[in-house]
Amino acid sequence: xxxxxxxxxxxxxxxxxxxxxxxxxxxxxxxxxxxxxxxxxxxxxxxxxxxxxxxxxxxxxxxxxxxxxxxxxxxxxxxxxxxxxxxxxxxxxxxxxxxxxxxxxxxxxxxxxxxxxxxxxxxxxxxxxxxxxxxxxxxxxxxxxxxxxxxxxxxxxxxxxxxxxxxxxxxxxxxxxxxxxxxxxxxxxxxxxxxxxxxxxxxxxxxxxxxxxxxxxxxxxxxxxxxxxxxxxxxxxxxxxxxxxxxxxxxx
Ligand code: PGA
Numbered sequence: 001x002x003x004x005x006x007x008x009x010x011x012x013x014x015x016x017x018x019x020x021x022x023x024x025x026x027x028x029x030x031x032x033x034x035x036x037x038x039x040x041x042x043x044x045x046x047x048x049x050x051x052x053x054x055x056x057x058x059x060x061x062x063x064x065x066x067x068x069x070x071x072x073x074x075x076x077x078x079x080x081x082x083x084x085x086x087x088x089x090x091x092x093x094x095x096x097x098x099x100x101x102x103x104x105x106x107x108x109x110x111x112x113x114x115x116x117x118x119x120x121x122x123x124x125x126x127x128x129x130x131x132x133x134x135x136x137x138x139x140x141x142x143x144x145x146x147x148x149x150x151x152x153x154x155x156x157x158x159x160x161x162x163x164x165x166x167x168x169x170x171x172x173x174x175x176x177x178x179x180x181x182x183x184x185x186x187x188x189x190x191x192x193x194x195x196x197x198x199x200x201x202x203x204x205x206x207x208x209x210x211x212x213x214x215x216x217x218x219x220x221x222x223x224x225x226x227x228x229x230x231x232x233x234x235x236x237x238x239x240x241x242x243x244x245x246x247x248x249x250x251x252x
Contacts, residue, residue, distance in 0.1 A: 002205050004223070004250050005163055005230040007039035007124055008237025009064065009092055009211075010046075019046040022240060023053035029244040034058060036230060036250040040237070041092045041124070044078055051087035062090025062124065065098060068111035080119030091116050092232070094126045094150060096169045106149035113150060117158045124163045124232060125150055126211065127190075131170035139168075140189045147193040156198050163207045164190055165232040171212025173234055177222075183210040184225035191227055216245035223250055 014022065019042060030038055041062035042050050050061045067077035083091060093116060094109035109125070116123050127146035129139040143166065154162065166187050168178050178186070187208045195203035210222050211232030222228050230250065236242040 002207050002229050004036035005039060005124075005207050005209060006036050006243075006247050006250050007041055007062065007090070007092075007163075007165075007209065007230070007232050008243055009095070009232055009234050010040065010042045010237060011064070011097070011234060012043060013238055014042065014046055016046050016049040019049045020053050023050060023057070023059060026240045026243065027054070027057040027059060029240055030058065030247050032058075033247050033251045036247060038247055039090050039124075041090060047083070047088055048086045060089045061087065062092060062122075063088050064092045064095070066091045066093065066112055066116050066121070068108065068115040070115075080116050080121055083121060084119050088121065090122045090124055092124045092126060092165075096126065096128060096167060096172055100169075106146060109150045110152050113162070114153060117154065117161055120161075122161045122163065124165050124209070126165045126167050126232065128167040128169055128186075128212070134168065134170065139186060143186055143189055144193045147190050148197065151197065156202055159194075159198060159202055159206065163209060163230075164194075165209040165211045166190055167211035167232060169212075173213070175213050177213045177215075177218050178210065180221045180225050180228075183222055184227045187225070187227035187229075214246065216242045216249075219246040220249040220252070 039060045041064050063083050066080050093112045098104040129142045133142045191203045207229040209230040209232045210228045214231040214233050215236040
């Protein structure tokens with residue numbers, strides 16, 4: 001009923017030359033694994049190379065951020081139109097590293113999301129609680145609030161192009177993973193919030209990924225959970241064998 005999506009988030013890794021070599025190696029390894037969508041979200045400078053290298057394969061290419069204005073005096077930023085013109089299909093928005101290091105807030109995440117959707121990009125919207133919030137038992141409230149704020153003004157029609165990535169901040173790049181039950185429960189909270197906002201049918205058809213130290217060893221267990229419809233993968237997306245193993249788990 002809803003599509004499983006396995007997306008890599010390369011963060012600040014890989015040059016264009018490395019991107020070309022990586023995709024040339026990955027493409028035959030994942031050929032025919034069509035029970036999930038396969039996406040690589042890569043640094044801006046790698047996108048054109050990645051799009052070219054992925055032509056004719058089942059690998060789709062995304063960016064790791066996008067600005068909310070159409071153009072203008074925003075030194076160092078990249079617009080949705082620029083991304084579309086070079087063949088970008090997806091964009092990660094609201095990653096915790098953007099929120100933590102670059103002052104991203106739910107308000108700017110919301111603006112970026114609306115701009116990306118208006119331009120026709122598919123959005124991978126990231127949200128999740130920090131460690132103190134989980135320890136204090138307020139995870140459900142936090143993710144419900146983020147879901148509502150980040151999606152303010154996004155229409156039901158536009159939601160067809162939105163994937164939510166639930167990423168507990170304490171699990172990102174730390175080697176700590178949410179247990180499959182924790183991932184399932186919190187993805188379930190997000191789904192219930194979507195049902196409140198858009199109705200049950202839309203909530204049931206929206207892809208909700210888990211992210212946070214997903215790897216070849218734990219992917220199968222996480223992906224088996226009813227509310228986990230894929231993964232957003234950092235570290236393990238930088239190695240073709242590990243990334244392929246996760247895609248394989250999503251195809252079994
Ligand atoms: P990680 O990163 O898999 O390295 O924990 C996940 C992410 O940041 O999306």
